[in-house]
Every structure is written in C-alpha cells, then in structure tokens.
Amino acid sequence: MQQIDRISETLENLVHIPSPSGYTEQAIDFCRSVADSLGYNTKVTNKGSLLITVPGENTAHHRLLTAHVDTLGAMVRGIKADGTLSLAMIGGFRWNSVEGEYCTIHSKDNAFTGTILMHQTSVHVYKDAGEAKRDEKNIEVRIDEQTTSRDETEALGIRVGDFVSFDPRFVRTDSGFIKSRHLDDKASVAILLELLRGLKEDNQQLPYTTHMLISNNEEIGFGGNSSIPSEVVEYIAVDMGAIGDGQATTEYDVSICVKDSSGPYHYVLREQLAELAQSNGLPYKLDIYPYYGSDASAAIRAGYDIRHGLIGPGIAASHAFERTHESALTATYALLNAYLKSDMF
Structure with missing residues (x-):
C-alpha cells in the first residue's frame, strides 16, 4: 500500500x-x-x-x-418543550457551518442520531426562515426518535451535558482531494x-x-x-x-x-x-x-x-x-x- x-x-x-x-x-x-x-x-x-x-x-x-x-463539537445545553435539544458550542465555529449536519448525541448508555437545524427551517411555515439569526437560540437538534416533549426526550436518557458529535462525511476523490469534517x-x-x-x-x-x-x-x-x-x-x-x-x-x-x-x-x-x-x-x-x-x-x-x-x-x-x-x-x-x-x- x-x-x-x-x-x-x-x-x-x-x-x-x-x-x-x-x-x-x-x-x-x-x-x-x-x-x-x-x-x-x-x-x-x-x-x-x-x-x-x-x-x-x-x-x-x-x-x-x-x-x-x-x-469541534457541541454539548446538550437544554431540552426544549417540544423534545428537541439546544446546544452549547465546543470550540470556535459558526452555527451556520453546521446547519443541516447529521450528528450523534452521546448519552451515558446510548447513542442517538439527529440533525442540526434551525427551528425556523420550513419555508412553508416560517416567513423568516432565511433571515432568522443562526445562533444558540434558534439552532436545535431534531432527534431521530419518537419524542415530542421534554419528558419523552428525558426518558430516552438524554441529559444536559451529553456530548454531540458531527458526522464527518469523509470522501477521497479520484483527483486527490480529501474532504471531511x-x-x-x-x-x-x-x-x-x-x-x-x-x-x-x-x-x-x-x-x-x-x-x-x-x-x-x-x-x-x-x-x-x-x-x-x-x-x-x-x-x-x-x-x-x-x-x-x-x-x-x-x-x-x-x-x-x-x-x-x-x-x-x-x-x-x-x-x-x-x-x-x-x-x-x-x-x-x-x-x-x-x-x-x-x-x-x-x-x-x-x-x-x-x-x-x-x-x-x-x-x-x-x-x-x-x-x-x-x-x-x-x-x-x-x-x-x-x-x-x-x-x-
């Protein structure tokens, strides 16, 4: 090799x-x-x-x-009323750089997948979907589990302080480039x-x-x-x-x-x-x-x-x-x- x-x-x-x-x-x-x-x-x-x-x-x-x-990564800062997660940054990045990224929430006993999104993502619902500020108030994690409330998310074992990692999406191209987080x-x-x-x-x-x-x-x-x-x-x-x-x-x-x-x-x-x-x-x-x-x-x-x-x-x-x-x-x-x-x- x-x-x-x-x-x-x-x-x-x-x-x-x-x-x-x-x-x-x-x-x-x-x-x-x-x-x-x-x-x-x-x-x-x-x-x-x-x-x-x-x-x-x-x-x-x-x-x-x-x-x-x-x-870089994040940590669960809080669990919202609708069961989604708010985040705290680990390292110096901008929220827009991870918008739309797949992620993993690492709880004490399990790992749950999710997606990092703006709360106002749907253009069919939110008039300000494009203009709303990308910040810790509006960025959240949609968990790939059946949860629509804080209690249901907590029942999964997810807590404040759990680490959140970003999917790398590693690709090596025929032209010699390597792109990845x-x-x-x-x-x-x-x-x-x-x-x-x-x-x-x-x-x-x-x-x-x-x-x-x-x-x-x-x-x-x-x-x-x-x-x-x-x-x-x-x-x-x-x-x-x-x-x-x-x-x-x-x-x-x-x-x-x-x-x-x-x-x-x-x-x-x-x-x-x-x-x-x-x-x-x-x-x-x-x-x-x-x-x-x-x-x-x-x-x-x-x-x-x-x-x-x-x-x-x-x-x-x-x-x-x-x-x-x-x-x-x-x-x-x-x-x-x-x-x-x-x-x-």
Whole structure:
C-alpha cells in the first residue's frame, strides 16, 4: 500500500471516531493501539493525551511533535418543550457551518442520531426562515426518535451535558482531494502515525530521542501544554494551514507558520524547516495566521523553555466542511521525516 493510501485510510478511521474536546478517550485508544502494535513506548497522561516515545542516539536533547485528536463539537445545553435539544458550542465555529449536519448525541448508555437545524427551517411555515439569526437560540437538534416533549426526550436518557458529535462525511476523490469534517487536526494525527510506521520500516535510529504527543484539548486552548519531558529542546506543533484571502498557503502545500495570534515562532527553527522543504523539493509556503493559536504557543505560555514551530497541511474552509489534497499530506509527511533525521542547529 502506498504511503498516501495508508495516511488516507488512517484519517478515514480517525474522523469516524467521535472526539469533541472533552470526549476523546476512544480516539486516544485508537492512536495508542497503533503505536503499541509498532512496539513504541506509550503513556496516557492524567489529562488524557497520549505520549509516544521514539528512542534516538542523543538522549540528552529531545524533540517533540504534537498533533491534536480533539475536534469541534457541541454539548446538550437544554431540552426544549417540544423534545428537541439546544446546544452549547465546543470550540470556535459558526452555527451556520453546521446547519443541516447529521450528528450523534452521546448519552451515558446510548447513542442517538439527529440533525442540526434551525427551528425556523420550513419555508412553508416560517416567513423568516432565511433571515432568522443562526445562533444558540434558534439552532436545535431534531432527534431521530419518537419524542415530542421534554419528558419523552428525558426518558430516552438524554441529559444536559451529553456530548454531540458531527458526522464527518469523509470522501477521497479520484483527483486527490480529501474532504471531511475534522481534518483539523486528524489529518496531522494520521501523518504522525504514518511517521511511526515509516520509522519502524526504515529500522534507522533517529539522531535525537523524539516524542509524539497526541493532545486532546487543543480546540479549547490548553492542549499540548503539559507532560512535556524536561529534555525537550525543540517542539513542533503539526496542525492545519488555514486558507483564505491574504494567505499564501494552498491545499497543495505544507504550511510553515511564521506568526499567529500568539506572536512569532522561533526564527532559526522555521528557517531550518523552510530550508529542508526547499532542499527536498517540497511545495511549501510561509504564512501568518492572525486568528490562530497552536499547542506550541500553549506550551510557550505554560512556561516551557523550548524552540517552538508550527507546520501542517493546507486545509480549506477551516472549522467548517474542510478539504485538503494528497499533495499537502505527503509534503507535510516528507518535511517532518526530513526534520527528524536532521541535526539540531
């Protein structure tokens, strides 16, 4: 099987595992099973993230790569009189980006399917169906069960605080595009897991002991900011490169972030990454993301003395129905592979 086929297969498996921030155990278990099957040492932290260690020749100075398995999602905020559900957001998205989406409500004992809709959806009933504000007041979940009242919904076992996950609708096209929800950041997690497979197949020891941290709270701002071994000198967050007006990154590139809302990333480290991309003939772009933060910046805020960087595949329509291309995934894989086998500056 080709490398991109394995990345795509892993990604498809991952996006179908519900894991909104706060509900990530199953996704972490999946990643741990892959790493364990390859013979790596793994540890689940108290926060629920996964730390995977790859021994290297230099045990005094370590590297760390991180990608986050948690996604956007929602939580049941209330049960309405007609039995539908009101929602509270998990992560930063806009309500219109999930209108019409299929979803799953995860109760304590069961899972129920549903659809996220405006209360004023029917144009045959509501004159303002198109103009009504898309917000937490009007957006609701229609449950696929026979319920028309609050009591009937509660009898199903659905409670305030139950998690709600969005269906991914994963598609890989013949033209090389992958479109799905939750490419942020499960595309990067799939790349890290493929790196682990590749390193095992190469049977080549890395120059530095390297850790891969699969974080589980990035979408709510505090993933990747703990359980970092004291020997770590360089820390690279692998996360999506956002695409839009004024951005250089495309769906075919590996994006190297030079600055986001937290400020500039480590200059010498990002120059090393750019030189590696250029010398290996990889499609890459340097970019600035004004409304973005990463696990690497969270680690800096937590006080870790590290050189921090941020790279990732270019992904369109971030925090909505996302899309990338095989080219961006393979370029990100190749850049990380070259970096892990390079010397520290």
